[in-house]
Amino acid sequence: MMRNRVQCIVPPHVLEAIEANGTPEQRAWAAATLSVDATVRADRAEAPTAPPHPAADLTAHRRVYDAGNTTSLPGTLVRGEGDPASADVSVNEVYDGFSTTLDLYNQVYSRNSIDDAGLDLIGTVHYSTDFNNAMWDGGQAIFGDGDGDIFNRFTIAVDVIGHELTHGVTQYTAALAYRNQSGALNESMSDVFGSLVKQYHAFPRQTAEQADWLIGAGLWAPRIRGAALRSMKAPGTAYEDPLVGKDPQPATMDGYVTTRQDNGGVHINSGIPNHAFYLAALNFGGYAWEKAGRVWYSALTDRSLSSNAGFLDFARLTVQKAEALFGSGGRQRIHDAWARVGIST
Structure with a gap:
């Protein structure tokens, strides 16, 4: 491969x-x-x-x-x-x-x-x-x-x-190309399932409401003003310090960053699908890996997902998967999550 x-x-x-x-x-x-x-x-x-x-x-x-x-x-x-x-x-x-x-x-x-x-x-x-x-x-x-x-x-x-x-x-699985929106989806997948690993590993295990939704909490040394590298709950708020700068992640498409840096902003624009997952997990409630996580995993492993998929491509696929797995109610929960980050499915 x-x-x-x-x-x-x-x-x-x-x-x-x-x-x-x-x-x-x-x-x-x-x-x-x-x-x-x-x-x-x-x-x-x-x-x-x-x-x-x-x-x-x-x-x-x-x-x-x-x-x-x-x-x-x-x-x-x-x-x-x-x-x-x-x-x-x-x-x-x-x-x-x-x-x-x-x-x-x-x-x-x-x-x-x-x-x-x-x-x-x-x-x-x-x-x-x-x-x-x-x-x-x-x-x-x-x-x-x-x-x-x-x-x-x-x-x-x-x-x-x-x-x-x-x-x-x-x-x-999808082999998402590491550039532009497909690259941001690639980074977001790792944040999503990395966060689920943390929630699943916690004792007791954490519900979507209990989780902190921070990526890399504990990595900053005490001198740095920051909670983590990224926040799925509130992209753009994970750190702000004169030495390392301010977290630039957008939470919605209104803040989407067009850049040639970082393969088209893969670590910046990943905040948008990250936040969509967080919202989807809250919409379902309970343990995030059981429903929202299952929808994301099913979409990631679907052979129809192109390696060059953009945010809208992936969003539409998650809506389809949610309906197949959890009926019309599941479909609406996922649709609403994407709509709140500015992506209409």
Whole structure:
């Protein structure tokens, strides 16, 4: 299967703001992080991909590696499936986050790993030095330690782990092109199911009304004025700080951003479908993964969804799926959610 470009949790506009506003050391951290996308793409293009497990084995196994603050992938294996807990908190957070993500997809949507065929999950921690990002490179998830000044370690938030693995789910289903509206949908899918992983993982599990709908809560270091990287409940309010700037995400099509940056604003305009999902989840009530999540999953995995789908294409498909799954009442709930973000189905 063709792989999309490297997909990162921290948008480039945040790193560019740090390059413009930070100290020399902070600017260096940001520049180094921005340069990794091309480096990882080149490394992965040159490396042959071996089968992750024997073809007859349809059980997903988790493997966590340590890059030792280098950029060599995958690194040294430090915890495999069934191994005891590590003394390294980052290793355990990835191992457990993989399990939680697998559980959501398997127990709720009957999906067998990200490819629906038991694909092993591979994660690398301690990637590079002071690396301020987490990413999916088409074959594995990669997590930086953060610099400790602006960002904490990127394994700290289970929704970030779910976000990166969901890029894999999208890769093996709709393969949404990583540009413009299809790219914003790609990012939104990862936020949606990353948030559902967090809600499903919480103890007790959280309803749509109880969830905070924040993506990456805990990633900002204490000096930064912000709650998270993004807010699905209130796009544009997740952070505002002189060093990293203000959250630019729009909640509706009235604020849609036309830009050549970030592959057409994939991390910015994803706020619109994110907010539509939040509204749909509230319209249904209860656990968001049961109804709104089922509608989104059914649409994402529908073969009719084009890799170049725009917001309206996806919205119309979710309305159809809602009616098929939950009748006219479900259809109206989804229609209303999209209408409130300025998309008429």
